[in-house]
Amino acid sequence: MASLKLRLFLIALLFLFLPGLAYLYLLEVQRFIISGQKQSQLMMAEGIAAIMHGREDLLALHPPSQNVALSVSPTLTPKKIDGQDSDWEADIPQTAYNGFHLRLAENPYYLFMWVDVSDQKVVLRHPNYLRLDTSDALRLTFLDPQGEKKRYLLTTTHPGPVSVYEMQPDWQYATTGQHDANIQAAMSLRPGGYRMEIKFPKLYLSAATEMRLTVQDVDNAKQRTLVGLQSTQNDQDRLNKLMARSVELEKILSGLHHKQAQVWIVDGNGRVRAEQGGLNQTRMQPMSWWEKWLGLDWQAIEDIPSTTVTRSDAIVQKTLAGQSQMEVRKSSDHRAKILMAAAPIQNESGKVIGAVLIEQSNLQILALQKAVLSKLLVSFGVVILIVYGVLLWFAVSLVSRIHQLKYSLQTILDTRGRIISQRLPSTHKKDELGVLSREIELLLLKLKGYTDYLERMPKVLRHEIHNPLNVIQSALFNLEESQPDLADHKYVKSARRGLNRLESLVNDLTSASSLADALQLEEKESFDVCHLLATYVEHLNLRLAHHRIRLHMDVKQLPFYGNDHRIEQMLDKLLDNAVSFATPDSDILMTLTVGQDITLCISNEGPTIPEEMLPSVLEPMVRVRTLQKSDELHLGIGLYVVQQIVENHHGQVWIANRPDQSGVIVQIRFPRETPLGVSLK
Amino acid sequence: MEHITVIEDDQEQSENLCDLLRRRGYCVSVFANKTDALYFLETEPTDLVLLDIILQGEYDAGFDIAQVLLRHRADLPIIFLTERTQEMDQISGLRLGAADYMPKPILLEVLALKVSKLLQAAKARKLEPSDARDRLVQGALEIRMDSYEVFWKGRLVSLTLTETGILSRLAKRPGLVLTLDQLAEQSRTGIVEKNTIATHIKNIRRKLKSVDAEFDGIESVYGAGYKWRA
Numbered sequence: 001m002a003s004l005k006l007r008l009f010l011i012a013l014l015f016l017f018l019p020g021l022a023y024l025y026l027l028e029v030q031r032f033i034i035s036g037q038k039q040s041q042l043m044m045a046e047g048i049a050a051i052m053h054g055r056e057d058l059l060a061l062h063p064p065s066q067n068v069a070l071s072v073s074p075t076l077t078p079k080k081i082d083g084q085d086s087d088w089e090a091d092i093p094q095t096a097y098n099g100f101h102l103r104l105a106e107n108p109y110y111l112f113m114w115v116d117v118s119d120q121k122v123v124l125r126h127p128n129y130l131r132l133d134t135s136d137a138l139r140l141t142f143l144d145p146q147g148e149k150k151r152y153l154l155t156t157t158h159p160g161p162v163s164v165y166e167m168q169p170d171w172q173y174a175t176t177g178q179h180d181a182n183i184q185a186a187m188s189l190r191p192g193g194y195r196m197e198i199k200f201p202k203l204y205l206s207a208a209t210e211m212r213l214t215v216q217d218v219d220n221a222k223q224r225t226l227v228g229l230q231s232t233q234n235d236q237d238r239l240n241k242l243m244a245r246s247v248e249l250e251k252i253l254s255g256l257h258h259k260q261a262q263v264w265i266v267d268g269n270g271r272v273r274a275e276q277g278g279l280n281q282t283r284m285q286p287m288s289w290w291e292k293w294l295g296l297d298w299q300a301i302e303d304i305p306s307t308t309v310t311r312s313d314a315i316v317q318k319t320l321a322g323q324s325q326m327e328v329r330k331s332s333d334h335r336a337k338i339l340m341a342a343a344p345i346q347n348e349s350g351k352v353i354g355a356v357l358i359e360q361s362n363l364q365i366l367a368l369q370k371a372v373l374s375k376l377l378v379s380f381g382v383v384i385l386i387v388y389g390v391l392l393w394f395a396v397s398l399v400s401r402i403h404q405l406k407y408s409l410q411t412i413l414d415t416r417g418r419i420i421s422q423r424l425p426s427t428h429k430k431d432e433l434g435v436l437s438r439e440i441e442l443l444l445l446k447l448k449g450y451t452d453y454l455e456r457m458p459k460v461l462r463h464e465i466h467n468p469l470n471v472i473q474s475a476l477f478n479l480e481e482s483q484p485d486l487a488d489h490k491y492v493k494s495a496r497r498g499l500n501r502l503e504s505l506v507n508d509l510t511s512a513s514s515l516a517d518a519l520q521l522e523e524k525e526s527f528d529v530c531h532l533l534a535t536y537v538e539h540l541n542l543r544l545a546h547h548r549i550r551l552h553m554d555v556k557q558l559p560f561y562g563n564d565h566r567i568e569q570m571l572d573k574l575l576d577n578a579v580s581f582a583t584p585d586s587d588i589l590m591t592l593t594v595g596q597d598i599t600l601c602i603s604n605e606g607p608t609i610p611e612e613m614l615p616s617v618l619e620p621m622v623r624v625r626t627l628q629k630s631d632e633l634h635l636g637i638g639l640y641v642v643q644q645i646v647e648n649h650h651g652q653v654w655i656a657n658r659p660d661q662s663g664v665i666v667q668i669r670f671p672r673e674t675p676l677g678v679s680l681k
Numbered sequence: 682m683e684h685i686t687v688i689e690d691d692q693e694q695s696e697n698l699c700d701l702l703r704r705r706g707y708c709v710s711v712f713a714n715k716t717d718a719l720y721f722l723e724t725e726p727t728d729l730v731l732l733d734i735i736l737q738g739e740y741d742a743g744f745d746i747a748q749v750l751l752r753h754r755a756d757l758p759i760i761f762l763t764e765r766t767q768e769m770d771q772i773s774g775l776r777l778g779a780a781d782y783m784p785k786p787i788l789l790e791v792l793a794l795k796v797s798k799l800l801q802a803a804k805a806r807k808l809e810p811s812d813a814r815d816r817l818v819q820g821a822l823e824i825r826m827d828s829y830e831v832f833w834k835g836r837l838v839s840l841t842l843t844e845t846g847i848l849s850r851l852a853k854r855p856g857l858v859l860t861l862d863q864l865a866e867q868s869r870t871g872i873v874e875k876n877t878i879a880t881h882i883k884n885i886r887r888k889l890k891s892v893d894a895e896f897d898g899i900e901s902v903y904g905a906g907y908k909w910r911a
Contacts (some may be wrong), residue, residue: 206780353856466785474697481704487760503786539904565879568903 004402008395012388019380023373030369035337036364038326041261041341041358046324048263048356049343051252056347059267059354070211070232070240071095074113074275075105081190081199083159085114098213099230106202111242113213115197121219122194125155131172133216134224137173138196140183141239142211144204153216154185154196162187162196171216200516210239253277255666261360265345268320268353270312272415279303279331279361301361302333311357315342319355336361401425401433405440412444418455419448466508473497515641520647522563529560529567533592533600536571548583549575553592560598562649562671571646573638574666578604581664585630597672604667608657614656618643646670683728683800684708688746689762690736701789702796704738709888715742719749729758729800731792740857756806758799762787767856781842784877799842802829819909822898836892844885851899856911858902882907 017654054216064207071093080087103114115138144150151171152326155164162185165174184199205211207433214231218224233240253263253276265274279301315327319342329338345354414420421586427437476495530553537551578588582604589603609617618639646653651670658665685702689695690713699709704774710727712718714737730750734743748849750757761782781799783792805828817824823832830843831838841850846863864878889896900908
């Protein structure tokens, strides 16, 4: 059966369900929050879509054409116009044209162009030439905000900063000959060609954002004749449409103050026309030390970059089909989930012209969940530790008190079952154990009182009986002396005999109790127990008529610390019993062996003791064997006296029947060591 | 006529005792409690006191009375009416030279004998030492049989009457083992109790050793009895 402590510990494990339940609750709350967030995002997307309703001007699609529209990517990094593209984002695409490659990027104020021209013979402008179509250069043609076509030539005499001139329609001479410093450009040579980096202010462009780039090629530095023109638009009368994200759109979005999400506006072809916000928002509150300790640092996630030109997600396609959608996907780095809500943007006639896509990571919810969970765990952990500690302390103290009670109960009785002390621990406590202790103490008190009464009884009895006995004795004597003729009267003799028997009985009854007191007071001394046994047996054998005591001893001399007279008394009782119950003419065996203990055995042939009586044969008033001499009295005191004497000498008595059931063996063991340190020679 | 005071709280016993003593020719006064007895004995002389130890529930009343009496008269013969060997030890330990004891139930015949001997001994102690016929001398032991005084190496040893009787019986036959029956007859205990005799022997040895630590005159013959070493 498990101990109290173990059971209490196992029961207390139920407390561990609490954090589990709390976690489940937390998961439910998380699901609820996410669901709410999705709905909120969808409403926001639909709201933005409503704002964008009918704005075909912002989301107009261009018809397909051989001439690819110029796609402009957003850029976030500052650009040093040095003719190098080392500070250009790698994900800004490069479009190949005949003889050159073009990369276009923009920020809210500038359009950046990177042109890589393949030209085996680079001929730069002659500084003395006024005519400007006599060298390798770039031509920019665009519509200004007023809708007028403007022409600018970017040319240089040497690698490095490029001069920018507004040109006449024939591209031969500058209109004013003044360098336009608002357009910055730089050129660098490379094997097989040259590169030019241009920073073009968007203010120069019309809202339609149309522009054409043309590479002017001259291969002969002496003749300086134009050998070719390669352009982004084959039709010289037409310009390319710059597919840049709409500044106006982004202004609208920024006005909506979406700080917690990333908002994408795509056109009917899924091209990103505006983007605002981001997935990696800053924490709303600073981190505490334990959150850092628990590793709850806000970690940025990696997902679809904000410079993405097109969104071809399934959700976008479905939304462009005309239905609002909600989806959850994993971020690119699989660290978070992205909640997506998309709503279609329609024109006046209900045709879908674009879509609003709002994305938000669940990182904040996760972080919140982690924070709450960690707080819960810490709180629960502390509470459970405290509760466990208290329960454990309680269990230990309870078990300790029970052990104390058990130990006290074990030491309350001596070897003979007498109550030594009835004081128990914790009886002043008011709990159940205290009540139990008090009840047991009360019980012991009553029991001790009763046993004391029983123990006193022989003394009381002796005292009380002796007086009437004395009266009878003295009265009989006086009767016999005053009336001598009555001395021989049979009734007087009968009274005398009865009185003698009564006196003998009373003495037997009281001898045991007085012996206990006497033994406590008597002094012990060292004597030779072998000499005692030998002398005793020798003289006893002289008196015995029908038996003989055969003594065998391991040693010839054995110092023993005790009371020789009481040992003799012990032998009297044992041999009196042995002689009384021994088969006529049989020998009584007595052996003394010395080993770890001193063992004395007395064995006689004769009737055995019933097995069920053996345990109680040493108790007073126990008669177990049939007498062979009917006129002798055996009250059963003898063996009790033997036990008292043996115990007074720190020994033990055993009584058993012979293995062959031919008689009885009494074995007495005394410790070999004595308080005087006497040892066997 | 010699006067005997009986202090016994049991009326029937005291009546029987008084009848016996009066038949023997003694004058007897009877008291049932300590207060009355002491009050009387403060002023009235007595030759011997028969004293029950337990009086009206007071367990050591007898000893208290004895000590008071002996303070006034150290040689007053007292016979204690005892119930157990412990009390015998106690009495013996009181070093009351003139005291003796009778275990209950009392054999009146023996009691009468003890009374007579104690009174004789008391008288003899007041007289000049008697002649050799009344002395028992065994080596360093001298017992004056008339006064029941015991000397060891010339020093008086305070033995009770019973102890003196047992010692004299042993010393009269040095080297001879006396059985317990034989010794019990001397102590007149009636019921032979080995441990009673053993207690007497123990007390005798203790008292003799108190005057001579080397005393070893009494030998225990286990299974037989005791003997005086020749």
